[in-house]
Amino acid sequence: MSSISYKTISKIAGPLMFVEGVENAAYGEMVEIKLINGERRQGQVLDTRQGLAIVQVFGPTMGLNTSGTSIKFLGETAQISVSDEMLGRVFDGLGNPKDNGPKIVSKNKVDLVGSGINPYSREEPSEFIQTGMSNIDGMN
Incomplete structure (x- = not known):
């Protein structure tokens, strides 16, 4: 975890914060936001x-x-702990339980974004797909 906290927030517009003077921040990097009263919130870098x-x-x-707000860049993307204990449970977008059940504790963590799909690794379609639109179906 990075130990550098920034207090160079130039603007807050809706759900977005604009932080100046930041070096080495990466797209998708998670941040911890600390308010004056000590309350903490989470966020994610959308652009640098x-x-x-x-x-x-x-x-x-x-x-x-x-x-009065400080922001710490954590140097990692959003990850979620995964295990069989998740089956039948309800979670928010960050993987936190929303059903008042216990927190999931697991050594297995996966990136919430996942990896991209390589279109060249897929099999080339060979079967006709009927759309019901004659101008499209005529090109198949």
């Missing part, structure tokens, strides 16, 4: 360019301000 990081705040932005 020329020392500016645009961060999406997960949760409300009420209580956040440009002068």
